[in-house]
Amino acid sequence: MSHCITLGNEDMKKTLVRSLLYIVLLAGIVSFASCKDDDYGAIFLSLSSEADLDFTNSVLTLSPYSAGATFHISGGDGMYVITNPDTTVIDYRYDGNVLTVIPVGLGSAELNITDRAWNRYTLQVTVAYPETTYTISRIEGVVQGAELTQSQTLAIQRDIESAPLVQAGGKYVFTYTDKEAASGIVTIYPSASTSNMLHGIFTQTEDTDQTRIHIVLTNGSTYEFILGMTSVLLPGYDDSRTETSPARVLMQDVTETYRSLYPALEKAYCVQHIPGEAL
Numbered sequence: 434m435s436h437c438i439t440l441g442n443e444d445m446k447k448t449l450v451r452s453l454l455y456i457v458l459l460a461g462i463v464s465f466a467s468c469k470d471d472d473y474g475a476i477f478l479s480l481s482s483e484a485d486l487d488f489t490n491s492v493l494t495l496s497p498y499s500a501g502a503t504f505h506i507s508g509g510d511g512m513y514v515i516t517n518p519d520t521t522v523i524d525y526r527y528d529g530n531v532l533t534v535i536p537v538g539l540g541s542a543e544l545n546i547t548d549r550a551w552n553r554y555t556l557q558v559t560v561a562y563p564e565t566t567y568t569i570s571r572i573e574g575v576v577q578g579a580e581l582t583q584s585q586t587l588a589i590q591r592d593i594e595s596a597p598l599v600q601a602g603g604k605y606v607f608t609y610t611d612k613e614a615a616s617g618i619v620t621i622y623p624s625a626s627t628s629n630m631l632h633g634i635f636t637q638t639e640d641t642d643q644t645r646i647h648i649v650l651t652n653g654s655t656y657e658f659i660l661g662m663t664s665v666l667l668p669g670y671d672d673s674r675t676e677t678s679p680a681r682v683l684m685q686d687v688t689e690t691y692r693s694l695y696p697a698l699e700k701a702y703c704v705q706h707i708p709g710e711a712l
Contacts, residue, residue, distance in 0.1 A: 476509040476546050476554035481531060492557045493534065495523075498612040501535040509548035516545045523558050536560040563614065567660075567683065568604040572597045573704040580697035589691050593703045598656060598685075600624045605683070607635060619648055646683075659684045663706070680709040 480488055481503045487494040493502055506513055515527055522542035526533045534544060534556070544556040574593030576586045599605065602625030610617040615638070621631040633650035643661035650656075659666065663680045683705040692698050 473510045473548070473550045473552060474508045476513070476548065476552045477507045478504045478532070478546075478554065478556065479507065481505045491555065492559070494559045494561060495534070495536045496563050497536050497539060497560055499536055501533050504532045504534070505530070506532055506546065509552040509554075510550040512549050514547050516547075518543060518545075522560055534558060562608050562610050562617065564609070565607045566604055567607075567681075567707050569599050569601055569683075569705045570708045571601045571706045573706065575700075575702040575704050576698070577700040578695070578698045581695060585695055585697070589695060589698065589701055592691070593687060593701065597703055597705060598623065599705060602626075607637075621650075656685065659686075666704075681707045683707065 478491070480486060486499075486502050488502065495502060513527075515525060515532070517523060517525055519540070519542040521538050522536075522540040523544065524535045524537050525544060526535070532546075537560070539560050539562075541557070541559045544558060546554040546556070572594045574590035576589045576593075578586070581589075599621060600623060603622045606620040606622075608618045608620070609615075616636040617634070619633050619635045621633070623629065623631065631650055631652075633648055635646055635648045637644050637646045637660075642665045643659050646658040646660055648656040648658070660683055661681060663682050666682055666684050685703040685705075686700070687703050688698065688701045691701050
């Protein structure tokens with residue numbers, strides 16, 4: 434009789450242990466499900482400054498002379514950890530509310546933002562000198578001289594349009610290497626198809642309604658251009674395309690090139706048209 438009671442107690446102990454195991458397992462499942470239900474969403478960055486910065490699809494481009502970019506971080510669980518693997522390109526400041534990315538040197542780097550909920554955001558940062566590209570749509574010879582014959586005027590125009598520094602489809606790429614964006618490196622593509630680029634340096638000065646650009650190529654050749662809106666540099670020019678912003682031109686004074694052959698010539702310009710951008 435006593436032996437039977439002992440077996441009953443053992444069975445009760447086993448049942449109790451199983452029950453406790455089930456309870457612990459169930460609690461773990463509930464806890465895991467609860468964690469999975471905590472949908473914090475993705476980490477998100479939004480620019481907090483009104484500066485004109487190039488920031489699209491988690492990619493930020495900064496000038497080395499920029500004061501940096503300031504962001505607000507949102508999403509995730511709010512417990513952010515920020516890592517910056519390459520401190521030679523960028524640095525950052527984070528005060529718990531505002532993140533500021535600061536350029537240090539030229540190059541590309543990543544800034545990683547994570548949280549305890551396994552969310553991750555990677556900001557791709559490129560620090561580079563700012564560039565401006567002027568693609569030429571067409572070349573025009575502008576000739577002034579009241580005493581020139583019509584055939585002389587046409588001959589000068591044809592000669593100007595046949596030998597420009599940059600043909601239609603070619604482009605100028607100006608890379609500004611100083612803080613004031615007044616000088617730097619120029620790369621010239623003489624045509625749309627050529628791979629024979631021209632390299633040099635440039636300086637530019639601002640004048641009323643126009644910019645004066647001085648170019649010195651590596652071969653020693655020098656060029657002077659005036660950059661401005663077509664309507665200003667070419668009064669009376671008909672540019673009625675309302676679907677674009679005002680077109681501009683790069684104008685080169687080539688008067689002295691032709692004056693010895695045509696003494697009646699007053700002014701001659703090689704005009705390189707830069708199309709306006711779509712509105």
